[in-house]
Amino acid sequence: LASSAAFGAAVAAPAAPLVMGFSQVGAESEWRSANTASIKAAAKQDGVTLKFADAQQKQENQVKAIRSFIAQKVDVIAFSPVVESGWDTVLREAKAAKIPVILTDRAVNVSDPSLFVSFIGSDFVEEGRKAGRWLLERAAKNPGADLNIVELQGTVGSAPALDRKKGFEEVIAGNPKLKISRSQSGDFTRAKGKEVMEAFLKAKDKKIDVLYAHNDDMAIGAIQAIEEAGLKPGKDILIISIDGVKGAFEAMLAGKLNVTVECNPLLGPQLMQLAREVVAGKTVAKRITTLEGVFPAEVAAKELPNRRY
Ligand code: AHR
Secondary structure: OHHEEEEHOOOOOOOOOEEEEEEEEOOOOOOHHHHHHHHHHHHHHHHHEEEEEOOOOOOOHHHHHHHHHHHOOOOEEEEEOOOOOOHHHHHHHHHHHHOOEEEEEOOOOOOOHHOOEEEEEEOOHHHHOOOOHHHOOOOHHHOOOOOEEEEOOOOOHHHHHHHHHHHHHHOOOOOOEEEEEEEEEOOOOOHHHHHHHHHHHHOOOOOEEEEEEOHHHHHHHHHHHHHHHHOOOOOOOEEEEEEEOOHHHHHHOOOOOOOEOOOOOHHHHHHHHHOOOOOOOOOOOOOOEEOEEEEEEEHHHHHHHHOOO
């Protein structure tokens, strides 16, 4: 058999690979590392040329990266916005250049929703509610006692910090015995989580019963601070966190963390598929929500072998 080219027939030039500019928040957590790995692996697997930029948790770096993607005329821009607001100008520039923008993981607050085509990621308010529901159930087993809660928030102004706070507060409002006495940002990192928890513990004005951390990394940092203060994390202080990374499962197995609410970082394959559809001009859903579970310490040993991040 000869190829059609041998007979002089026109052969279509191979399609140029899709080029995606991706601006990542940073490398602040175990979750983020898994998210980056998933995006890079999916791009490779899918034959997508990925231009990847790490913003080191700074919005100005993300704006620069997006402008550079526009200048390079990429086919599609995807990014996980470090904070919610302040995106209108640069997204208008992308729209004027006719480059579609996909949000992954975190949302933006823009005046014109046509500035992005789709948003794929978790429902952070619901994650906060799940954390709150776990505490409500736990508190119901010990009625009568007031529970003093301290909160480690994520990055100030970021969608997960705002939404996880909102969802948790909404649920615990159902029990007047549950009160947040202190709430401060630990910027989603272990180092800051530890530092802020140390300050909470030093205040010594009220016994701390519960720590609600907006991610596992801050909870793991706080666990160290609690141990250094001579207390038993997971026993003297109940600890609730979000993400479901392996480090959290190990902490649960060691009896130091009570529950983690899942936030799935493995968005790469869905993102590549979505990007292809968008670039092909297909109509796509404006919001794609990832499905997630809740893992209390009692199921940690069974679940750990199944964890992929
Ligand atoms: O936006 C998702 C959050 O960002 C994850 O919960 C956290 O670990 C990460 O830094």
